[in-house]
Amino acid sequence: MESQDILVIDGNEYAFSPGETILQVARRNGIDIPTLCWMKGASPTGACRVCVVEVEGARSLVASCAAPAAPNMVVRTQTPAVMRARRLNIELLVASGEHNCLVQDLDMDSWTDFQLKAMGAKEHRDLCPVYGNCRLQELAIQYQVRGCRFEPSEGRHEIETVNPFIVRDLSRCILCGRCVQACNEIQVNNAISFGYRGTKAKIVAKGDRALKDSDCVFCGECVQACPVGALVLSQDMESNGRVKGETKLVRTTCSYCGVGCQMYLHVRKGRIVRVTGVEDVGPNFGSLCVKGRFGYDFVHDPGRLKTPLIRDNGALREASWEEALKVVAENLDRIKKADGPDAIGVLASARITNEENYIAQKFARAVIGTNNVDHCARL
Numbered sequence: 001m002e003s004q005d006i007l008v009i010d011g012n013e014y015a016f017s018p019g020e021t022i023l024q025v026a027r028r029n030g031i032d033i034p035t036l037c038w039m040k041g042a043s044p045t046g047a048c049r050v051c052v053v054e055v056e057g058a059r060s061l062v063a064s065c066a067a068p069a070a071p072n073m074v075v076r077t078q079t080p081a082v083m084r085a086r087r088l089n090i091e092l093l094v095a096s097g098e099h100n101c102l103v104q105d106l107d108m109d110s111w112t113d114f115q116l117k118a119m120g121a122k123e124h125r126d127l128c129p130v131y132g133n134c135r136l137q138e139l140a141i142q143y144q145v146r147g148c149r150f151e152p153s154e155g156r157h158e159i160e161t162v163n164p165f166i167v168r169d170l171s172r173c174i175l176c177g178r179c180v181q182a183c184n185e186i187q188v189n190n191a192i193s194f195g196y197r198g199t200k201a202k203i204v205a206k207g208d209r210a211l212k213d214s215d216c217v218f219c220g221e222c223v224q225a226c227p228v229g230a231l232v233l234s235q236d237m238e239s240n241g242r243v244k245g246e247t248k249l250v251r252t253t254c255s256y257c258g259v260g261c262q263m264y265l266h267v268r269k270g271r272i273v274r275v276t277g278v279e280d281v282g283p284n285f286g287s288l289c290v291k292g293r294f295g296y297d298f299v300h301d302p303g304r305l306k307t308p309l310i311r312d313n314g315a316l317r318e319a320s321w322e323e324a325l326k327v328v329a330e331n332l333d334r335i336k337k338a339d340g341p342d343a344i345g346v347l348a349s350a351r352i353t354n355e356e357n358y359i360a361q362k363f364a365r366a367v368i369g370t371n372n373v374d375h376c377a378r379l
């Protein structure tokens with residue numbers, strides 16, 4: 001590699017490709033630079049300034065997520081000035097809204113003191129629903145933000161609970177913009193954007209309406225992107241569901257359509273409590289649609305068929321697979337002999353795999369002898 005493709009980070013030389021940012025080169029080489037607003041697959045904004053680094057010759061600290069690597073650049077990621085700046089930025093973010101988690105109160109004497117203070121907070125009596133699973137809280141602890149030197153700003157926004165699936169509590173929003181990028185750049189739904197200015201700035205759906213009255217299709221991508229408790233799934237509010245560490249992850253393929261999105265089922269006590277997309281793997285690279293993310297109630301539906309049913313004298317009764325398949329085979333054979341193979345049709349499904357659909361058409365053509373093959377998306 002020629003010298004113009006080299007930069008120095010913390011005293012070591014690293015090669016980079018044109019267009020790479022300092023953050024990308026650092027992460028590729030295992031150097032930890034914290035981020036809050038940066039999101040893979042979206043354009044960097046440098047909004048939170050938690051990823052600042054020192055660059056030799058620069059007049060001030062540089063947001064590494066948005067700064068392109070340059071030949072012979074000398075970068076330092078762990079200097080006292082960098083650590084102080086990151087800590088201050090985190091502190092300001094914690095003070096910017098209703099962040100009544102332990103982070104603001106680490107100086108308090110006891111858990112009881114903390115709870116008493118939290119109970120006094122209007123609208124935020126309960127522990128934050130993402131407590132223990134919040135990037136801001138994690139960074140605040142890592143950078144030892146103890147208490148808060150700044151007067152916390154008043155929670156300016158009412159909690160929006162009228163939407164299906166999603167609760168918006170913008171008083172916890174740190175205006176990182178990840179939800180807007182997730183909606184507009186990743187899912188290309190363009191349902192939300194930054195609205196108003198200055199201290200009134202907030203994330204708005206068109207015309208500052210509730211999500212349910214906007215162009216939102218409730219894909220939930222913004223919730224997955226939100227690093228704090230500003231966007232929370234309704235089911236997590238109801239079950240007080242802090243999923244991290246309490247659930248087992250089961251990787252599977254979404255069964256709703258033929259795209260084959262890769263997803264994790266978060267399973268707690270034998271029940272699915274959440275679904276998230278698998279990052280870094282196609283075809284969906286972490287994204288899911290409303291069906292994949294929220295449509296899992298059927299798994300635990302008590303009315304779900306678990307055994308074949310055979311209709312006897314007008315009433316359905318449970319049967320074994322052997323008995324049911326025997327009845328089907330006898331009836332197909334009888335119909336074919338009486339009326340020919342074209343009296344039979346095979347309906348496959350868009351929700352089964354390619355291989356299963358192949359077997360279905362093979363069965364229709366080679367075993368029954370008909371080309372009557374179609375699919376029904378609702379099967």
Ligand code: SF4
Nearest residue numbers: 099101128134228229
């Ligand atoms: S969003 Fe994060 S930082 Fe804010 S209260 Fe909840 S856990 Fe704490």
Ligand code: SF4
Nearest residue numbers: 183216217219220222
């Ligand atoms: S749920 Fe989907 S469509 Fe609605 S705001 Fe979030 S990302 Fe946009």
Ligand code: SF4
Nearest residue numbers: 173174176177179226
């Ligand atoms: S709602 Fe969440 S993701 Fe969106 S700007 Fe606020 S903190 Fe960031």
